[in-house]
Amino acid sequence: MSVPAAVSASLPDVALQAPALARPLDWVGMDGIAVPIRVADGQGGQVQVAAQADISVNLAREGERGIHMSRLYLRLQQELARHEITPGGLRRFLQESIESQSGLATRARLRLRYEALLLRGALRSDNAGWKSYPVEIEAILADGHLKLVLGFRLEYSSTCPCSAALSRQANAARLLADFDGVPTLTVDEVAAWLASDRGMAATPHAQRSEARVRVELRPQFDELPLVALIDALETSLGTPVQTAVKREDEQAFAELNAANLMFCEDAARRVASVLSSDPRVERYEATVSHFESLHPHDAVATVTGAGPAA
Template sequence: MTDLAPALRPLEWVGMQGIDLSLLLEEPGYRREVHARADVQVDLPAPHIKGIHMSRLYRLLDTLSDGVALSPVLLQPLLQEMIDSHHDCSSQNARLRLQMDLLTRRPALITEGLSGWKAYPVTLDASLVGGTFELRLTVGVGYSSTCPCSAALARQIVEQGFLHAFPSDQAIQPATVAAWLRQNATLATPHSQRSEATVEVDVPSDAPTLGLFALIDQVEQTLGTPVQTAVKRADEQAFAALNGQNLMFVEDASRRILGALSGEYRNPQVHVRHLESLHPHDASAWARSTTDQVLHER
């Protein structure tokens, strides 16, 4: 007869997932309440214990909604309280994941006074394991990418069309060339696509804020073609010019971002994804720093 009794053994993590929570995010020039979802767990090293005190974890987690801005210095003592609340379970470690959207207004490229809302997905992974506190920040940044190979092929078609239209060495008036370009410069256009960069960095335990905007701004400035919100014709034209002057493969994007973050942040890791308009699949690249050197901690 099969023994249906569960084996008694330690468990790595026990807790809850998907808890709705209201959090206050505060950065320089920014203060807003956001909706977050939280996962919270403690370890269970005692092999015979079951039925942890989930209500205690919930109540402790709810203190993050007390109107105090979320910060690294707020999370470490919270995790310690969670461990202490489970001393009768012999718990020694705790972890917390917070997922939310950083909602902010972004200005148009050209038109003064024009802006629109843009959301950046943010994940915070905090842990207190063996007495060591770690905080990992992950942000998602949308951008546009134009394929260098496609751009070269498009230019070749335009070149061939021009040579076909003007086969001889006869002098050509600039106005004639301009008229031909207005009509035919789009004989072929390079394909571009909405793209995604997911960036992870460690946050120092004593940092006064999470440094969300500093990280996002650096990624967007490095890539040069962040997706836009509200636009008029001048903004769309400026965006087209940026894309035409800023061709990139996934290899280019991932290397640019990692190069910009290395030396500024600890343990940066990058994943870029170009949602191809040519193919039914995506192009992706991953990169991570090979050094822990930090020149400036934010």
């Protein structure tokens, strides 16, 4: 049985039907869309990475049943892979997303999640390796104002100051015990003892640690300062987790840990000192977690604040 031409030529659109319980909606859209995006590679260029995107708009007209969801999806697929992600580019994308709804929406929101890969040189050797940093970007355009939030995580090492002090005391006590009654010691004899197995009575505990950072960026800067913020925070913490490691690099890492003993409170203050002085930061929230090797629980500190006065 054939279908009449008039029927087959017109596809039904139930979205045109009036809603049963009419009211506007805060956000309508899609989560978890696979999409390629272009981001800075930390070397002065760009790289394309796989991302997950959430895109939504408000439904401002209470009498309309739904938004034009496919328009958002197609625009997302077509636009994000073409240009590097910047504040200006995100503003244009969100404004075009609002306009694609033909008057149904007045604001738009985009969230992007991806892994930033940055090439990191070894501490002393001529080697290098790639390190991954989870990143989340949230951009909201409402009434012409762009709110842009950049979130990321970085790993570092933390050596406990209390454990270090106790270890030094134990080492000193063994030195006194081993050389009790010896009238004089030369520098070479002490150095040889320190380099022997007897020269380490105790070692301080250290653990891999993590800083989770979220910053709201000021709108006058047309860049996402991801690499700059990561570099500044890793410098301030002093003990970023390494990639390529030879023996000379491992020794350098041990020296950095000894020079940067810190509780989670100390790490949180170091993070805050960087974020509170960056002119691109409007507000920030940071949580540091030290995944304790001494305890079966973690030591955690959170700090919030604002960037410098504009």
